[in-house]
Amino acid sequence: MIQKLLLGAAASLLLLLAILMLRTAQLDAQDALAPPISRIELDDMALAERLARAIRIPTITRPETPIDPSAFAELHGLLAAQFPRVHAQLAVERVGDFSLLYRWDGRDRTLKPALFAAHQDVVPVEPGTEPRWTHPPFSGAIADGHVWGRGTLDDKSSLIAQLEAVEYLLAQGFRPQRTLYFAYGHDEETGGAAGAAQIARLLGARGVRFAFTLDEGSAITQGIIAGIDRPVAAIMVGEKGYVTFRLTARGRGGHASTPSAEAAIPRLARALARLDARPLPARLTEPVADMLARLAPYMPYPQRLVIANRDVFEPLLLRALARNDITHALIRTTQAMTVLRAGVKDNVLPTQAEALINYRLLPGERIEALRQHIIATIADASIDVTLAEGFGNEAPPPSDADAPEFALIAKTVTEVFPQALVTSGIILATTDNRHYAAIRDQGYYFVPLRYTPQEQTRIHGTDERIAITDYADMVRFYVRLFENAGG
Template identity: 35%
Template sequence: MVLDRHFHQPPVLHPRRRQDITEKNVDVLFQSPDFQDTIAQRLAGAVRVPTITYDGMRPVGEDPRWEIFFEFSAYLKKAFPRVYQALTTETINEHGLLYTWQGSEKTLKPLLFMAHSDVVPAGDSTSKEWTYPPFSGHYDGEFIWGRGSEDDKSNLIAMLTAIDCLLQCNFRPDRTLIVAVGFDEEGGADQSYGARCLAETLRGRYGENGLEMIFDEGIAGIEHRFGTDFALPATAEKGYVDVTVTVRLPGGHSSTPPDHTAIGFLAQVIALLEDHAFKSQLIRQNPTLTFLRQAALLSQSMPGDLREAILSAQSSKKLLEYMDADRERRAMIRTSTAVDVIQGGDKVNSLPESAAVLINHRIAIQDSVQDVKSHYVELLAPWADKWDFRLDAFGERRPAKKNSLKCNGINDSGDLILAAQYELESSPVSNWEDPRFRWLAGTIKGVFGDTVVVAPEMLSGNTDTRYYWDLSPQIYRMSPWRASHDPRGTRMHTVDERMPVKGLVEMVKFYHEFIRVVDEVRL
């Protein structure tokens, strides 16, 4: 099959104005070892400030663990004096940072970059497994090591460095550029002290749909798939809901146990849920389908039967089998079920009166929060009837049948309680055929090469963009560097997180060029 690849891919975009900036920065400065060392040390210094967020932190001003973020803000001001002098800088809710580079044309909607300054804990139990201490910010000439070096301080340092390099060349934008830096992206699904407040500020300032486009972190790097380099900006992200299942039964002494304790019954429930997964579907609105089609048309080494399955029958059994065969691929087309936290029992000689499990779901684009709840009721209502449990399903109560637990040696019915926390529907889907996606894709190809195939993807997790959905219809999530620069692959959220300095330079170059390209183009 011979295809015109440019028919399916947008053309390369390079900035046309100010070629002196290209010659000075892109062609010379970004290639120099001194520049690499400079930005590596900037990131290393950022890593050394342990801006950790934990689940369930109290509001800013009430929890002393937020105090370290003052030190981080002071570090940025010291590291980027030119940025702080030229841009309007604001603090939102003490630790959220908002940088505004005011453009000369007020009729142009702003471009928004997003990042976050917080990191996940390094974990005391794994501290000895790190090659270098997790907050050492060690730089060995090739990698910057430490928690947050990749997620997400690298993006923040790269953005501010790109702006700093443009300021050195006296670049003045036509289009306003905004950088919004949250501080609790890692802090748990129900926490919203940073990005929510930043989004509210921007909404009040620019209104709904007041931003041209939004770019945030996402899939790490340019990935090699099917013998081809792909850049995969996520144009949508899955929904989210946590479900707690609680079993309650009368207690007693362990010397005379029933056939099933509360923990035993809970084990049955967990097995039932895990054995009845949500249905995999690849619907037209899912950007993963667009990626697969682009891969089938343009990749170098996709197996022929898979290529045929994608191009001839997009909903074919063969294609779904391929997607389901790998958990990373499966996550793109199915609502996931992850049994993450379990609690039950107080003492070995005392029957547990309560046992509970917390189950996380990332909701596929074809499903909803209500679909998840209905799935639980359909599976567990018959089970509750069988074992004579009263069922409280998300606030709706059903009585027990009063016929089974006597056989279990218990004189009273038990309770099965289902509760949902933090309900988030899947995001709107940004249109990959929109001109603004072509601006992004053209810039990516200009930075990483015309052989890179740019295709939209689904993000299985959630970023801070969940608070920004109504600010722009075009939201993209991607960390712009080649994953191949680290042969060990991405290490975010685990031991020995590190960032290749070559990747960091690529990020600076991307932000530098994307600012210039978007400043020149018009809808």
């Protein structure tokens, strides 16, 4: 009997292994590269010079701080001067004071239009860090093969590259079949309420509906994903939601020589410790599962085995993804304690202590359910849990990575960057693209920046820069994309 049981168990194990290997074999890589297309000849240094001029204009936005109208007026004047064909042949209007909307009319009005977005504004430089920059943050210096300055990565380079591509195509006599829109908000870094949100409302009121929208949010990475040496172009299909909660604890004040058992700071600290010990549960969303499935054929065999059989190995897969900060954020609504405020003097007990906690929500998760999780976890009814000022939103529904519009963008990637692997996924941040969710069929996130681990600290950080050759390839990408999208 025991021998029969052992034989039966062995047979079941062999059958399971055979099924797993069959599934894994179906993910074998097809390594044939896309056929090369003729390279678009551009003057790389002239492109760099025009980008540098835009970088020198400090179109900075800050929360709760008035916008400098002169900076945006200067940028608008520069755009009109540098791209005369664009401003002569496309319809241009200003929305919400400083945002810009361009329309390139297509020949076939029955085709749904497409929208390409970027933003004019940049984040400020952290006070006191200016001396750490190799070149001043708004110098637009061209040195060591790069253009240096705030906005070279996020996101002024994309805006200027798109207009370069349109100017180039107009000079070639190209006119799209499909109408193409270009939406350039002025306050993305502070939520987009006065910029992209107003553009979306305006277009919605006009009855415009897009086949797809494309905005920032992803790039061509290399050295980021373990086990893959080739560049990876991640055309993301969604973004996470964004909300910040304020936790406020109150307690008896008085002299620090007689601390109270009901002090505000210890009460708040206990609540924060409980939240830190109980993160939101990890789960694989469909876009992330699709991302892994697309990359699996190019990974070592053990990873392919796990991904091909994720219904069996999902707990193992989630644990592996949780070991890296970036992949951990793909599988969980993240919780970041970002601000603490309490007290005015070392010998005075504060009557109030507060903390701000920033959450990035996975698609499908609700802000109110998150608030209830916080209340239940801290288990202290005396602590107020409220939404912080500023913008907050749940994640828009993810788009379809199997749609023809995704394939169109992927085709363009392989034409311009034939070594790159194409995948999907969701971005970890928030963009203006979410404002267009109600007036589009599909929404995607991708800018053809080359992004390595060395670049991680440069976006919103010190020494933001872009390689001159990378920027020229960005322009080449948009030329081909507008040809393909408008074709």
